[in-house]
Amino acid sequence: MRILIVSDAWTPQVNGVVTSLQALIAELHGLGHQVKLLSPNDFRSVPCPTYPEIPLVWNLWRVGPAIRDFRPDCVHLATEGPLGWAARRWLVRRGLAFSTAIHTRFPEYVHTRWPRVPLAWGYAFLRAFHRPSQAVLVSTERMREAFAGWGLRRLQLWRKGVDCRLFSAHLQAPETPVFLYVGRLAAEKNIQAFLDLDLPGCKQVVGDGPERAALQAAYPDVAFLGYRHGAELAAAYQQASVLVFPSRTDTYGLVMLEALACGTPVAAFPVPGPLDVLQAGVSGVMDEDLRQACLGALALSRADCVAQAQRQSWRACALEFLALQSQLDGEPAGQAALT
Secondary structure, three states: OEEEEEOOOOOOOOOHHHHHHHHHHHHHHHOOOEEEEEOHHHOOEEEEOOEEEEEEEOOHHHHHHHHHHHOOOEEEEOOOOHHHHHHHHHHHHOOEOOEEEOOOOHHHHHHHHOOOOOHHHHHHHHHHHHOOOOOEEEOOHHHHHHHHHOOOOOEEEOOOOOOOOOOOOOOOOOOOOEEEEEOOOOHHHOOHHHHOOOOOOEEEEEOOOOOHHHHHHHOOOOEEEEOOOHHHHHHHHHOOOEEEEOOOOOOOOHHHHHHHHOOOOEEEOOOOOHHHHOOEOOOEEEOOOHHHHHHHHOOOOHHHHHHHHOOOOHHHHHHHHHHHHHOOOOEOHHHOOOO
């Protein structure tokens, strides 16, 4: 099958959307499918004004011809950015079938950065984008219920996975506690809730983003390690005692699965994302008192964390994605007139 994926998020960005798509595409190739990704790397772009790591494509008139020339059997729009909107517009005008996904709680992120923007406005934006989609893919049942409550329709479950070959078990915890954060350094991630904690041992932060300079200046005793990839990222998980996941707005949190695969338990708030990924008291501790969650997670079995992660593979994720694509009811984009 010829599969086209359109995403405003792609390398060199480092986030859960990119990680998920990289793993999905690799598995789809392994299953014998031909996959083309349309990303900002294929177009001209400018940096997002408040988040320069994110490129905004502006020569959007090239999106339609790129879809037409590939003649895909199915199209999936992974993000609600300029590329996603341009592809959506082209497909809708021709009455062609496509699926979409909600990878991030966009309204909550916007509200965190600009509190005067009501959540209702953000969800109106999401409803508008996803309305013509024949399948809106979400990571968990909890997210499906939450988004349905805001009026989104045709929501389908598409679970995420973890690469247990890269993120492999390390069952020996460090003698001195190491509390680790992995992810973007941005306001919506609520990182200060972790950095403000009085904890034994040391704190480490892996990642980068618009808040790094301010956080590094405010917390000089914390080790800010920048981005880590591949084996270096796996080593950071393996050498940590606990992964601390302070976000209250993530739809899932792939870093939690990666940490568990390395044997590292997770401390988090009891909110969507952690509640869907973690088994309370086994692979993580969730508490409104994040310090208590961190201290409680130190006592968990690293072997139990690994066992949970090993039940979730990217191959299963890819097969679920293909099954959802096969259920789309409408003319595939490959049948569009070459105009």
